[in-house]
Amino acid sequence: MKSEKIGVYGMSCEHCVKTVTQALSSLKGVNSVNVSLKNKSADITFDEGIVSDEDIKKAIENAGYKTSE
Numbered sequence: 001m002k003s004e005k006i007g008v009y010g011m012s013c014e015h016c017v018k019t020v021t022q023a024l025s026s027l028k029g030v031n032s033v034n035v036s037l038k039n040k041s042a043d044i045t046f047d048e049g050i051v052s053d054e055d056i057k058k059a060i061e062n063a064g065y066k067t068s069e
């Protein structure tokens, strides 16, 4: 299991937080997700044998947000 903090840019309210949380939670291999509007980030714990950093970033982008400023 791997823990990582990933930047999430473009969120403006709690609804955005919920959208990102749901997008990440629905990925296979993701164990826990904690999205922070204030810190513009997602703390995520995942099984790197099942899901990759790239998959996670792609899920954030597909949800309509950015992973870099």
Ligand SMILES: [Cu+2]
Pocket: 011, 012, 013, 014, 015, 016, 017
């Ligand atoms: Cu919002």
